[in-house]
Amino acid sequence: xxxxxxxxxxxxxxxxxxxxxxxxxxxxxxxxxxxxxxxxxxxxxxxxxxxxxxxxxxxxxxxxxxxxxxxxxxxxxxxxxxxxxxxxxxxxxxxxxxxxxxxxxxxxxxxxxxxxxxxxxxxxxxxxxxxxxxxxxxxxxxxxxxxxxxxxxxxxxxxxxxxxxxxxxxxxxxxxxxxxxxxxxxxxxxxxxxxxxxxxxxxxxxx
Amino acid sequence: xxxxxxxxxxxxxxxxxxxxxxxxxxxxxxxxxxxxxxxxxxxxxxxxxxxxxxxxxxxxxxxxxxxxxxxxxxxxxxxxxxxxxxxxxxxxxxxxxxxxxxxxxxxxxxxxxxxxxxxxxxxxxxxxxxxxxxxxxxxxxxxxxxxxxxxxxxxxxxxxxxxxxxxxxxxxxxxxxxxxxxxxxxxxxxxxxxxxxxxxxxxxxxxxxxxxxxxxxxxxxxxxxxxxxxxxxxxx
Numbered sequence: 001x002x003x004x005x006x007x008x009x010x011x012x013x014x015x016x017x018x019x020x021x022x023x024x025x026x027x028x029x030x031x032x033x034x035x036x037x038x039x040x041x042x043x044x045x046x047x048x049x050x051x052x053x054x055x056x057x058x059x060x061x062x063x064x065x066x067x068x069x070x071x072x073x074x075x076x077x078x079x080x081x082x083x084x085x086x087x088x089x090x091x092x093x094x095x096x097x098x099x100x101x102x103x104x105x106x107x108x109x110x111x112x113x114x115x116x117x118x119x120x121x122x123x124x125x126x127x128x129x130x131x132x133x134x135x136x137x138x139x140x141x142x143x144x145x146x147x148x149x150x151x152x153x154x155x156x157x158x159x160x161x162x163x164x165x166x167x168x169x170x171x172x173x174x175x176x177x178x179x180x181x182x183x184x185x186x187x188x189x190x191x192x193x194x195x196x197x198x199x200x201x202x203x204x205x206x207x
Numbered sequence: 208x209x210x211x212x213x214x215x216x217x218x219x220x221x222x223x224x225x226x227x228x229x230x231x232x233x234x235x236x237x238x239x240x241x242x243x244x245x246x247x248x249x250x251x252x253x254x255x256x257x258x259x260x261x262x263x264x265x266x267x268x269x270x271x272x273x274x275x276x277x278x279x280x281x282x283x284x285x286x287x288x289x290x291x292x293x294x295x296x297x298x299x300x301x302x303x304x305x306x307x308x309x310x311x312x313x314x315x316x317x318x319x320x321x322x323x324x325x326x327x328x329x330x331x332x333x334x335x336x337x338x339x340x341x342x343x344x345x346x347x348x349x350x351x352x353x354x355x356x357x358x359x360x361x362x363x364x365x366x367x368x369x370x371x372x373x374x375x376x377x378x379x380x381x382x383x384x385x386x387x388x389x390x391x392x393x394x395x396x397x398x399x400x401x402x403x404x405x406x407x408x409x410x411x412x413x414x415x416x417x418x419x420x421x422x423x424x425x426x427x428x429x430x431x432x433x434x435x436x437x438x439x440x441x442x443x
Contacts, residue, residue, distance in 0.1 A: 065210070065219070066219070067210050067211060067215060067216040068210075068211065070216055070219070070220060074219075074220070074223060077223055078223075078227070081230060081231055084231055084234075085231065088234050088235055088242070089234075089238065091242045091245065092245065095242075095248075095249060099249070103359070183361075
């Protein structure tokens with residue numbers, strides 16, 4: 001029973017209390033880059049979930065054999081390998097999305113969340129909890145990405161998932177899309193607003 | 208076995224590198240055909256976009272084969288040379304001196320008496336390459352349509368070149384004035400270019416990308432001067 005709870009918390013905690021983006025402030029860079037539209041943010045989220053879960057499992061399986069002095073290199077090799085495979089799969093099956101994400105898929109390799117989870121969790125835990133931890137953190141990251149992308153796309157382009165939601169009549173009455181929302185700095189501000197709201201409801205996180 | 212020994216470490220990393228390398232090679236090789244198909248279909252889509260045809264994903268290849276009736280390569284003298292136009296690397300060719308270039312031409316027949324010539328262009332924006340396709344009427348001077356794309360220009364600024372609002376400005380502009388090749392100028396709204404060439408409005412905040420578009424058109428279409436003139440002569 002105790003292990004079940006531990007597994008469950010590995011999966012659930014990163015969604016809110018221990019969220020990689022808004023609590024640990026990791027992976028901010030990609031959060032700026034891919035959140036101008038919902039679709040790439042969603043695909044980026046899925047890609048990170050997949051890479052994180054599988055690299056966690058692989059590192060966890062290898063954890064007893066990895067020589068300590070090259071463990072970071074081993075982690076990097078595994079992550080880089082998985083990322084390139086994801087990139088190749090996207091190019092083959094989701095060409096339009098891969099064109100949009102272009103270099104950012106490659107940048108998953110340098111996403112701090114990955115190295116953080118591998119070092120902090122997978123190196124010391126069994127494969128199954130590591131898998132759940134990877135899924136949990138990946139979803140925690142994806143949720144924030146999607147929230148940010150939702151606001152940036154809505155206010156910046158007047159669309160959601162590429163569909164026009166702001167009616168044409170608003171534009172005729174002088175409403176204009178906020179061009180600033182499309183630029184990366186606004187992602188930081190939206191993330192900051194999310195952190196603000198999140199801390200209001202989680203008093204124990206307040207400093 | 209001592210896991211901290213140098214021998215173990217070296218063997219470990221070598222085995223890991225071989226295993227990961229093999230996995231990557233397998234993935235790359237087995238997915239290659241699909242990726243090439245996707246890239247080709249994407250290129251066809253872009254070529255068709257320059258003649259204002261935007262087929263659904265499933266129809267791209269059949270529409271391309273239907274409308275693009277002929278493809279060939281010309282040199283700077285406007286003479287046809289051997290080779291497969293679709294496989295020409297425009298990026299590489301655009302960097303060569305004009306007289307050594309191999310330049311593709313896609314002949315697009317919209318209806319039996321309505322033939323357009325689609326010419327690829329390639330240049331540099333602010334952050335990376337920009338490229339496009341420009342379709343010219345059979346008089347060799349009037350632009351029928353234009354399509355631009357970019358790799359990583361700033362969204363909302365330089366990236367606006369891919370929007371129809373920008374590319375549609377090129378419709379019906381002229382590349383030749385009194386028999387002389389004058390590329391389209393991209394200038395600040397309200398300004399007029401020096402030599403009296405046709406102009407489009409540049410993008411506010413996207414100055415370097417806009418200039419990139421202008422010099423790309425100058426550089427790439429300049430090579431087609433003789434070819435376009437011969438089209439014009441044939442028609443008269």
